[in-house]
Amino acid sequence: MTRHRHHIPNMALAHHAATHLLVAASLLILASANVQAQTSPARGPLAASADMPMEDYLGLLRQIAPAAELGASQYLAAVRLRCGHTLATQELRLALGQDGGNPQLLSLIRASQMQDEAARKQAIGQIRCPQGAAR
Incomplete structure (x- = not known):
């Protein structure tokens, strides 16, 4: 008896991968919100407005999904170049x-x-500048 493998079309595979990335990114958002609520033994409670350093946030994205970190880095660079605005982690x-x-x-x-x-080029070309940041 031969087994037949079911082939998923490329678009379905891309959608499946993107869904996993979105779930991972959502978990990261929740995790980073919880980090802000924790306390530091050296400094006491963190302020509610404390923002995780971008390098740390990108590092977490890289651990979850390297493509998420790469896409986010490209987005940050495009906003900086097109809009003259450096996004904060928040x-x-x-x-x-x-x-x-x-x-x-x-x-x-x-x-x-x-x-x-x-x-990638199409997405970069469609990036809109944050309000008040357009050149």
Whole structure:
């Protein structure tokens, strides 16, 4: 008896991978919110407005999914170049998780996962500057 493997079309595979990345990013958002609520033995309770350093946040993304870190880094660079604005970690977290996520950021993550240069360029071209940051 021969076994037949079921092949998933590339688009379904891409959607499946993107779903896993979004779940991982959502977990990271929740985890980083919990980190802010913790206390530091040396400094006492952290202020509610304390923001995780971007390098640490990108490092967590890299551990969860390297494509998420790469897509987020590309998004940060594009916003900086196109808009003259450096996003804070809180802004990136909101772009990942608020209202289902920023479409261009999610497209960059998907393009990184699929190694799709055309999709990456298209997503970068569609990035809108944050309010008040446009050149």
